[in-house]
Amino acid sequence: MGRIPARENVLESLRLLEYRGYDSAGIALIDIHGKIHVEKTTEKVESLCQKTGNMPGCMAGIGHTRWATHGEVSLRNAHPHTAGSVTLVHNGIVENYLALMQEMAKTGRVPASDTDTEVAAMLMDCLYDGDPVVALTRAMGRIEGGNAFAVLFADRPGEIYAVSRDAPLMVMHTQDGSFLASDAVALLRYGETMAVVPDNTVVRCTASEIRAYNLSGQPAQLRYGNACWTASDVELAGYSHFMLKEIHEQPQVLSRKMDFSSVPEDVLRDATDIRIVACGSAMHAGLAVKDYMEEQTGLCVSVEIASEYVSGALRHVGKPLFVFVSQSGETADTLLALKRAKSIGAKCICVVNVRGSSIARAGDYVVYTQAGPEISVASTKAFTAQVVALALLARRMSGRGLSLELEYDPAALAEKALKQENAIRRIAEDLSCAENIFYLGSGMDLALAREGALKLKEISYIHAEACATGELKHGCLSLVEPAMPSVMIATGREGLGRSLTSAEEIRSRRGRVYLIVPEDAKIPDGCCDGVIRIPTASGISAAVPVAVCVQLLAYYCALKLGKQIDQPRNLAKSVTVI
Numbered sequence: 402m403g404r405i406p407a408r409e410n411v412l413e414s415l416r417l418l419e420y421r422g423y424d425s426a427g428i429a430l431i432d433i434h435g436k437i438h439v440e441k442t443t444e445k446v447e448s449l450c451q452k453t454g455n456m457p458g459c460m461a462g463i464g465h466t467r468w469a470t471h472g473e474v475s476l477r478n479a480h481p482h483t484a485g486s487v488t489l490v491h492n493g494i495v496e497n498y499l500a501l502m503q504e505m506a507k508t509g510r511v512p513a514s515d516t517d518t519e520v521a522a523m524l525m526d527c528l529y530d531g532d533p534v535v536a537l538t539r540a541m542g543r544i545e546g547g548n549a550f551a552v553l554f555a556d557r558p559g560e561i562y563a564v565s566r567d568a569p570l571m572v573m574h575t576q577d578g579s580f581l582a583s584d585a586v587a588l589l590r591y592g593e594t595m596a597v598v599p600d601n602t603v604v605r606c607t608a609s610e611i612r613a614y615n616l617s618g619q620p621a622q623l624r625y626g627n628a629c630w631t632a633s634d635v636e637l638a639g640y641s642h643f644m645l646k647e648i649h650e651q652p653q654v655l656s657r658k659m660d661f662s663s664v665p666e667d668v669l670r671d672a673t674d675i676r677i678v679a680c681g682s683a684m685h686a687g688l689a690v691k692d693y694m695e696e697q698t699g700l701c702v703s704v705e706i707a708s709e710y711v712s713g714a715l716r717h718v719g720k721p722l723f724v725f726v727s728q729s730g731e732t733a734d735t736l737l738a739l740k741r742a743k744s745i746g747a748k749c750i751c752v753v754n755v756r757g758s759s760i761a762r763a764g765d766y767v768v769y770t771q772a773g774p775e776i777s778v779a780s781t782k783a784f785t786a787q788v789v790a791l792a793l794l795a796r797r798m799s800g801r802g803l804s805l806e807l808e809y810d811p812a813a814l815a816e817k818a819l820k821q822e823n824a825i826r827r828i829a830e831d832l833s834c835a836e837n838i839f840y841l842g843s844g845m846d847l848a849l850a851r852e853g854a855l856k857l858k859e860i861s862y863i864h865a866e867a868c869a870t871g872e873l874k875h876g877c878l879s880l881v882e883p884a885m886p887s888v889m890i891a892t893g894r895e896g897l898g899r900s901l902t903s904a905e906e907i908r909s910r911r912g913r914v915y916l917i918v919p920e921d922a923k924i925p926d927g928c929c930d931g932v933i934r935i936p937t938a939s940g941i942s943a944a945v946p947v948a949v950c951v952q953l954l955a956y957y958c959a960l961k962l963g964k965q966i967d968q969p970r971n972l973a974k975s976v977t978v979i
Contacts, residue, residue, distance in 0.1 A: 416446050417590075420777065420968065421778075422973035426444075437553055443475060463561060464481075471515055482516065486556060487526040489551060492569075494517060494546045501543065508527060538603060538614070560607055562604065567600060573591055589630060599621070601615065635776060644952075645956055648953060652812045654812075659790055664750055664797055668798055674722070675701070680732055683727055686784055696795075698798050698799055727758075728770075729758060751766070751768070752770060756769060777967045778967065778972050779856055779860050788948070814936050817936040824931075825954055838854070838865040839881075850890050853888060859955070861955060870891075882910075889903065889914055889915065892943035908928075916932045919934065919935060933950050
């Protein structure tokens with residue numbers, strides 16, 4: 402909403418948010434007469450740009466990239482959706498949409514799409530009596546689940562309204578007008594001062610101002626602050642892909658100081674155990690640090706998948722301390738698990754990358770990983786930052802007054818690991834020919850094997866399975882076929898012997914073996930098909946160079962296969978649906 406044409410602004414914002422993953426896109430512009438012009442596509446944003454070339458030069462508009470949940474990928478299911486005088490775009494899930502749809506049917510309103518979004522639009526239109534704030538506040542009182550809406554009203558051509566609950570929404574006002582988005586990346590080119598809209602707060606955006614209202618319709622205050630990222634942070638800077646750029650940014654990221662002051666040193670005073678809860682790569686970071694955290698704190702540490710934790714009975718024997726990990730701070734399963742933990746009065750530490758995110762706001766204590774914006778869907782620098790943050794958090798919680806530094810400098814280790822890039826690329830060319838790959842490791846190395854397998858699956862679409870090195874002979878060995886590769890991680894001397902034995906078992910069946918080992922490890926001639934040597938480091942510190950190596954392996958496999966590396970099929974960067 403501004404003094405410059407909205408079409409170009411909305412489309413450029415959608416381009417900047419393509420990294421989040423999507424399967425359709427759409428735009429709605431409202432002209433000075435209140436006519437709303439809508440265009441949609443099930444292709445890329447570039448296709449939307451072409452289709453909207455003849456749209457009028459309106460000054461207000463909204464846009465959206467959809468990741469299908471309710472309803473197939475189709476034009477009729479793509480956003481924006483219109484019901485009567487209301488046109489909107491939506492992030493989240495309307496959990497009670499079936500009940501609302503039945504209610505709307507009694508008023509003669511029947512959806513044309515299969516989406517929960519259109520039902521929300523119908524509800525808002527039903528509640529609209531000329532006051533958009535009242536309609537939105539009433540609607541949010543009826544809608545269940547985490548949701549954010551940006552709304553146009555046909556009789557309010559110079560205004561855009563928005564509201565959210567448990568979903569990201571931020572606003573910015575400059576001399577060019579007012580802007581809102583679900584991701585700060587879309588706003589950075591306009592400036593660095595923005596406000597995160599609190600839950601259940603309606604914002605009214607015009608060219609001259611932004612006003613906020615609570616659910617009682619009373620004026621509310623927005624807190625503006627400087628974004629911790631800049632527009633240059635989301636540029637390729639000469640790299641072919643954001644994933645490669647972000648892999649190479651890890652030395653810089655890991656050199657940044659993290660602030661643990663919000664976490665009291667006596668946070669473990671009443672805790673009986675520690676539970677790390679996360680999804681995907683964040684969960685693997687927890688697994689990598691589990692043993693180290695137990696050593697530092699003297700407590701039992703469990704790592705739980707958030708999507709599994711939110712189902713079934715909530716187990717809370719004793720007084721567990723929870724640690725929730727999320728790059729975006731908006732991961733829906735992790736946020737729901739956090740709310741369940743809060744419901745039993747548990748203390749919750751949140752390790753996130755995005756300031757002002759839903760998880761950061763909901764926790765008792767928060768640690769920011771300082772990784773900067775991560776554009777590629779596959780997590781790289783955010784993962785290593787999470788590992789380091791959790792390791793330093795363990796030292797903070799130890800109560801022994803330890804320095805918040807690891808034995809080895811993680812930034813230096815990442816820098817040295819990147820020097821293996823050419824060797825890794827050659828091995829990746831061999832791996833790219835495979836249909837199935839094993840990743841093997843023990844203890845912390847098993848967690849890194851899981852992360853390596855995940856990275857490969859995400860962007861190359863090669864099936865990869867992680868297995869404990871010692872478990873190979875207990876079933877998985879039956880899958881080894883001639884030329885099938887295995888990537889074996891052995892960072893500790895105590896595990897190297899077992900790894901070499903397993904390597905012999907694989908090679909005797911004509912499988913191929915590639916080792917990731919410290920640079921000073923003694924490897925017998927002819928025991929493997931290739932070696933990646935990482936800088937020597939003990940314990941948790943070794944996780945960083947291993948992570949860099951498996952990330953590069955996945956990247957160069959996908960590059961060799963010509964895959965869409967930054968935006969792999971079927972995946973979204975920030976998983977904000979249950």
